[in-house]
Amino acid sequence: MLKLIESAIETVDGKKSVISAISFGDDVLSIEDLGLEVPIKGRVLVVGTGKASGKMAEGIETLLLDRIHAGCVNVLEGTEKLFDLKKVKTFPAGHPIPNRNTIEGTRNIVELVRELDSSDVVIALISGGGSALMEMPMPGITLEDLNRATKLLLECGARIQEINSVRKHISQVKGGRLARLCYPATVVSLIISDVIGDPLDSIASGPTAPDTTTFQDAWDVLEKYDLIDIMPESIIKTIKKGINGEIQDTPKPGDPIFERVHNFIVANNERALNAAANMARSLNLKTLVLGSFIEGEARHVGQALAGIAQGIKHQNIPISPPAAVLAGGETTVRVVGTGRGGRNQEVVLGSVEKIADERGLCIASVGTDGVDGVTDAAGAIADGRTFSRALSLGLKPASFLNRNDSYAFFQALNDLIFTGPTLTNVMDIMGAVIL
Incomplete structure (x- = not known):
């Protein structure tokens, strides 16, 4: 049985998965399975989050090291020195509870993708664990409140999709909001899925995917698991403001920003x-x-x-x-x-x-x-x-x-x-x- 498990894990290695999924030549990034060819005319930025993002970054550097302008990925705390990277920086982040390193690394990612133009390409490396490893709470929500909310969600018996529907609506980077920050650059998001059915909007809380959930859905999860009365007040206030239209919701399917976003699953269960x-x-x-x-x-x-x-x-x-x-x-x-x-x-x-x-x-x-x-x-x-x-x-x-x-x-x-x-x-x- 252990041999079978070992074989399964080796097959979904991040570096191997990226190298087998994409190719680069003549200033064109290609994903054969998607029939996608992305011309590289401007800067190439690499960002990422998740337990596989460091190994995935190794794969990207193997393919197009000379073309990478800069990069930043949030990785599991304690693993940040395990990667052989030259241009992509790794930031240690807490899991399953975000910590101050998580916030710092995410700020670096956000700064990296601000003020890009249409000739730039962002390669986003997304994998399981990314919900906790990349986080920037909505204004008014402290790290302590965020952690309290995360702990309550993890312990209540909610499915990961339900947990992520709440996470996306108290975050500035989840639920397609990272893609919104990258616009008008082209985003190529390479994803290792840790969610049943591989729904793009749930993996790592879908930072580059259209979000089909709403503030109301987040509220419904809190009600379903009797969390309303024990959630931090800042979380409740933020979700209520969103329901009332005081906070812009996550970008939905059909939003023009996604015309320049390409999401691709490179490995899954x-x-x-x-x-x-x-x-x-x-x-x-x-x-x-x-x-x-x-x-x-x-x-x-x-x-x-x-x-x-x-x-x-x-x-x-x-x-x-x-x-x-x-x-x-x-x-x-x-x-x-x-x-x-x-x-x-x-x-x-x-x-x-x-x-x-x-x-x-x-x-x-x-x-x-x-x-x-x-x-x-x-x-x-x-x-x-x-x-x-x-x-x-x-x-x-x-x-x-x-x-x-x-x-x-x-x-x-x-x-x-x-x-x-x-x-x-x-x-x-x-x-x-x-x-």
């Missing part, structure tokens, strides 16, 4: 799953790929994945062993306990009791960015012996689930998966191997 499936076949495993649209409560997804694996093992349905089941997406965890963990660890913990004593069956789930929740693990792995091993140590899986303490459970068993920062992000990869 589907590509990672395909790589894992190819690796499985090379190991003589039959493969069942469930797609990249997995959502829902993490523990329930784990139980369902276990059930599919058991159907294969005991009934040869829909395929027979030896086999691999692979899926991608992004589950959610409704935090009710005080424990430590992440959605991938909770997916696996949810399967532990169901696969107890199943020989030749294992289940794993990882975040492709190498970080699961607010832990240092990427995910976890379990097999048919995990339940009995836990009981022998006095650990009851149900108790750890009830307090959202999956990290402590798997740490005690030495079954956490550690990758370190992978410098990419295409949501989560989960699966089972049945022998």
Whole structure:
């Protein structure tokens, strides 16, 4: 199972993805899959945000280093010295909670794209994690208020699309507003998707994409998750002003600025799953790929994945062993306990009791960015012996689930998966191997 995960993550490396997606020659930037050719007549500026933006910048410098005028990308704090870059500067930024470095780096990006003309080209490198890593709050919203709002949104059980609809309406750069700042320059946005279905307006909160959500949608999310009374007052005031038309909404589809914007997905979860499936076949495993649209409560997804694996093992349905089941997406965890963990660890913990004593069956789930929740693990792995091993140590899986303490459970068993920062992000990869 670990070999399959490793293959998936390697395939969506930011540098490789950029180099394979675009070409440059005779002062023309080309994206063959889009049939797009962009003449380079003026300055080339590189901006970016997300966990893969540093590696993506390496790819851009490999292709057109001599033509880059300047560049600035916000990267995950602690990784800023890992990149071999000559013209593009990296700024460390906080994740999942923005910090003062986030604001500083974003100001540098904004200054870089101000007062461009129609001969200039902005190459925007967008990837998962970009919502937190690039931020400039609306006037009147402090960093502390922004962080309080972000924490409430992350812990309420909202889907990432819902979280981003709020983020876009309290930010000066999200929801197409970065594209508005770049106008009238041409924008070529290269994107590594970490959102189910690859919607351009949701990935990193869509800084270069038309926004289909409104201030009213943001308000509806706060109402849905009972956040109105506990959100910072500045957040509530800003959204109310937007609903009343006192603040300009994000640019919508059909806005003239997007006639000069080209968005292109260079890597996503589907590509990672395909790589894992190819690796499985090379190991003589039959493969069942469930797609990249997995959502829902993490523990329930784990139980369902276990059930599919058991159907294969005991009934040869829909395929027979030896086999691999692979899926991608992004589950959610409704935090009710005080424990430590992440959605991938909770997916696996949810399967532990169901696969107890199943020989030749294992289940794993990882975040492709190498970080699961607010832990240092990427995910976890379990097999048919995990339940009995836990009981022998006095650990009851149900108790750890009830307090959202999956990290402590798997740490005690030495079954956490550690990758370190992978410098990419295409949501989560989960699966089972049945022998």
